[in-house]
Amino acid sequence: QLQTMESGGGLVQPGGSLRLSCAASGFTMKYYTVGWFRQAPGKERELVSCINNSDGGTHYVASVKGRFTISRDNVRDMAYLQMNSLKPEDTGIYYCGAVPPALSSRHCADDEYDYWGQGTQVTVSA
Numbered sequence: 001q002l003q004t005m006e007s008g009g010g011l012v013q014p015g016g017s018l019r020l021s022c023a024a025s026g027f028t029m030k031y032y033t034v035g036w037f038r039q040a041p042g043k044e045r046e047l048v049s050c051i052n053n054s055d056g057g058t059h060y061v062a063s064v065k066g067r068f069t070i071s072r073d074n075v076r077d078m079a080y081l082q083m084n085s086l087k088p089e090d091t092g093i094y095y096c097g098a099v100p101p102a103l104s105s106r107h108c109a110d111d112e113y114d115y116w117g118q119g120t121q122v123t124v125s126a
Helices: none
Strands: 003-007 010-012 018-025 033-039 046-051 058-060 068-073 078-083 092-099 120-124
Touching: 003 092, 018 033, 018 092, 018 120, 033 068, 033 078, 046 068, 046 078, 058 068
Parallel strands: 010 120
Antiparallel strands: 003 018, 018 078, 033 046, 033 092, 046 058, 068 078, 092 120
8 A cells, every 4th residue: 555654743842843754655755746734623734845756846835934844865765844943833733645756747736645644743832
């Protein structure tokens, strides 16, 4: 079964940092576009950041620009989301999604993500 596996969530105080990790099961992540999504309580899942599989182009939702950084390690075949200066509104379940190579474009925010994991909970609270 093709899926991702997220880890690294937890409880952190406002202003703190977390690094989320995403691993692939059943496919080689370095060939896929990868996106991080979050779902806050009572809200729909939204794209937070993504990185394409061609030139490494990235996208960030406005609310996280300057605070979050998406990256990938093609040797370890992992993707990451470094989250700094966390705010209570960043609370939610974070999911890692992947787009197959044949469906990936340079504009990762426009792609349709097919492979998902169970998510990892991020809670920002004092």
